[in-house]
Every structure is written in C-alpha cells, then in structure tokens.
Amino acid sequence: MTVSIIRFGGSNCDRDAERALEHLGIDAEIVWHEDGLPEDTTGIVLPGGFSYGDYLRAGAMAARAPIMEEVREAAREGVPVLGVCNGAQVGCESSLTEGAFTTNESARFQCEPVYVRVERDDTPWTRAYDEGDVLEIPIAHAEGRYEVDDDRLAELEDEDRILFRYCDEDGETTPEANPNGSKHDVAGLVGDRDTVAVLMPHPERVTLPDVGETDGQGVLRGFAYATE
Amino acid sequence: MTAYTATVTVRLKHGVLDPEAETTARALERLDFELEELRSADQFEIDLEAASAEEAGERADEMAERLLANPTIHDYDVEVDER
Numbered sequence: 095m096t097v098s099i100i101r102f103g104g105s106n107c108d109r110d111a112e113r114a115l116e117h118l119g120i121d122a123e124i125v126w127h128e129d130g131l132p133e134d135t136t137g138i139v140l141p142g143g144f145s146y147g148d149y150l151r152a153g154a155m156a157a158r159a160p161i162m163e164e165v166r167e168a169a170r171e172g173v174p175v176l177g178v179c180n181g182a183q184v185g186c187e188s189s190l191t192e193g194a195f196t197t198n199e200s201a202r203f204q205c206e207p208v209y210v211r212v213e214r215d216d217t218p219w220t221r222a223y224d225e226g227d228v229l230e231i232p233i234a235h236a237e238g239r240y241e242v243d244d245d246r247l248a249e250l251e252d253e254d255r256i257l258f259r260y261c262d263e264d265g266e267t268t269p270e271a272n273p274n275g276s277k278h279d280v281a282g283l284v285g286d287r288d289t290v291a292v293l294m295p296h297p298e299r300v301t302l303p304d305v306g307e308t309d310g311q312g313v314l315r316g317f318a319y320a321t322e
Numbered sequence: 323m324t325a326y327t328a329t330v331t332v333r334l335k336h337g338v339l340d341p342e343a344e345t346t347a348r349a350l351e352r353l354d355f356e357l358e359e360l361r362s363a364d365q366f367e368i369d370l371e372a373a374s375a376e377e378a379g380e381r382a383d384e385m386a387e388r389l390l391a392n393p394t395i396h397d398y399d400v401e402v403d404e405r
Contacts, residue, residue: 151392158389187392194394201341241338241395275339 095136097122097317100165102156107142107178107298114301114310115139120317127156131164137174137317138165140181142234142296152195152237153183162188174218174289174320176313179235182282182292191285191292192250193242195235199275203236208273210258210281210295211265217288218320220257222312228265229258229309231295233273238294240276240283247277258282258293289320323371325405328382332391332398333363366390375402 097115101108101124108124115122122139125132146155156162162184169175169190177185183195198204212220212227223229242250250256259279262271267279274294282293297310334340340362347360368385372378382400391398 150389154389154392186394192394194392196338196395197341199339199341201345239339239341243335243394275341 095121095317095321096132096134097137097139098125098132098135099123099139099141100125100127100161101141102127102143102145102159104145104147105141105143105180107180107296108139110296111139111141111178111298114298114314115317117302118311118314118318120314127159127161130161131168135168135173136321138168138176140165140175140177140184140292142179142181145180145184148237151183151187153180153185153187156180156184157187166190169285169287169290172287172289174317175291176219176316177292178296178298179233179238179294182294183237185285185290185292190290191283192246192255193240193280193283195238195294196241197237198235198239198273203234204238204273205232205234206273207232208281208295209261209263209265209271211261211267213256213259214254217257217284217291218316219291219313220316221319222315226265228261228263230300230307231297231310232299233295235274235294238274238276240278240280242277250283251278255283256280257284257291258295291316323373326370326372326375326378327403327405328368328370328378329401329403330366330368330382330386330390330398331363331401332366332386332396333361334395335397338395364390369405375404378402
C-alpha cells in the first residue's frame with residue numbers, strides 16, 4: 095500500500111507526515127497536486143501548511159484544485175483520507191467533511207500542545223485508543239475554530255461524527271481547555287464514511303519517538319487499519 | 323455585450339463569531355470612538371462582459387456560490403453596475 099501525501103503550493107507538513115508514516119512502516123509518497131492521484135494510492139493525507147497563502151479563506155483554493163475531485167472520488171470508494179490542520183480546512187472546504195474551520199476566538203495564531211479526548215474508538219483513526227482516552231497533540235493554527243450551524247451540529251453529534259474534542263488533562267471539556275473557541279469543543283470529525291477524517295491538531299508531530307511524545311501514532315496507524 | 327462590474331459582498335452569517343471584527347471594534351474604542359458593534363465583510367469587484375445585467379449577476383452569483391463565499395458561515399449579495 096502507498097499513502098499519497100498531497101502537496102499544494104504552501105503545504106509544509108508533507109515531509110513530517112511522510113517521515114511519521116514511514117516510521118510506522120506505512121509506505122508513503124509526496125504527490126504534487128498537479129500530477130494527479132497515483133493509481134496505486136491506498137490512502138490520502140491532506141497535510142498541514144498554508145496552501146495558497148491562506149488566500150480568500152484557509153484551504154479554499156486547494157479545495158478547488160482538480161486533484162480534489164479525484165480525492166473525493168477515492169473517498170467515496172472507501173480509500174482512507176486524513177486531513178490535518180490546513181488539510182482539515184481543505185477537507186471542510188471541499189465537502190469531504192461538514193462545517194468550517196475559521197478564525198480562532200483569540201484572532202491569533204496559536205502554536206501549543208493541547209489535550210483531546212477520543213470520542214469514538216470504532217474508526218480506523220482511533221482504533222488504537224479507547225473511547226475517553228486523553229491524547230496530548232500540538233496545534234498550530236490561526237483558523238481552527240469549528241463552526242457549523244447549531245441544528246446541523248446536533249445532527250452530526252447524533253450521527254456520532256465527532257472524533258476528538260478538546261479537553262483538559264483529565265478529559266473534561268471546559269472553556270479553558272478549548273484553545274480556539276470551537277463549537278462543542280470539536281477538534282476533529284469524520285465525513286460520510288468513517289474512513290474520511292479531519293482534525294486540527296497534528297498527530298504527525300507526536301509520532302517520532304526521537305522528537306518526544308508519541309500520542310499521535312494511533313491516528314496515523316489508521317491507514318494500516320483501514321486497509322486490513 | 324455590455325461591460326459590467328459585479329460587486330460581491332461576503333459577510334459572516336448573523337450569529338457567527340467574528341474575532342477580527344471584535345478586535346477592530348476594541349481598537350476603535352481605544353482611540354476613543356464610540357460604537358455599538360462593528361461587522362466586517364469581504365468585497366470583490368468583478369469586471370465582466372455580459373449580454374445583460376441579469377446575466378452578469380447570475381455569473382457573479384455562481385462565482386460566490388462556488389468559491390467566494392463558504393455557505394456554511396457566509397451570506398453574500400451581488401450588485402451589478404454598467405461600467
């Protein structure tokens with residue numbers, strides 16, 4: 095299997111994702127978006143960064159690049175897709191997942207470790223954890239506040255689409271533990287299928303033991319679980 | 323064909339938090355201006371040729387639907403003027 099990490103102009107977490115996946119024994123390659131999706135793609139990462147300089151809205155331009163039509167098609171066929179940070183913004187802008195990640199409540203760029211609580215353990219991305227587990231994963235974004243209208247959010251919650259919520263060290267969701275003002279503390283969610291997920295925190299930055307903590311490994315192992 | 327300018331104004335839906343506008347409002351207050359509320363919006367001026375003002379408006383409308391606005395968080399309106 096080969097996971098394609100799609101590089102847009104301004105992506106900058108593509109190599110981190112490649113190294114993290116390879117550390118886990120998952121074959122991965124960086125794909126320039128204009129080259130299209132390779133035929134042997136068995137997974138897709140939409141990496142973090144600042145695609146197209148965040149012009150118009152974070153992720154708006156990349157979401158409308160031709161390769162995203164191929165990504166949506168692959169997602170419909172069950173190919174696992176993971177969007178991280180800017181990739182999460184691209185995922186929402188391209189309708190892979192619902193809602194929008196917009197300006198932080200602080201109106202500032204925030205780069206800090208946060209805690210997230212695993213809301214479901216029956217998706218590929220969270221199979222390595224148990225529901226209620228608390229992970230420490232860093233964020234690095236200015237537009238990470240999850241926004242969707244209240245009625246739709248209630249439906250998404252009923253459909254069990256929320257994958258991670260910001261929380262404190264003990265797993266409690268509190269206003270203080272929510273770094274960006276996301277509605278209902280949403281840090282990540284799945285799309286129409288559980289094999290499509292986006293999250294604002296960076297699991298690839300807490301995967302390599304040489305760099306420190308490894309709480310994010312389980313998220314990336316989702317590519318292996320999804321294709322078992 | 324006639325030359326038109328379509329002006330697309332994109333604003334956050336009522337009720338969606340706008341931290342940049344709030345920060346801007348606070349900065350104005352620090353300059354001793356009195357105000358109740360400040361809302362920000364993005365405005366796009368699009369020059370185009372069309373058979374009618376109606377057609378120009380429809381094209382600008384589609385541009386807003388497909389790229390300029392994000393329907394999850396935005397409302398928009400379109401105005402068309404002859405150039």
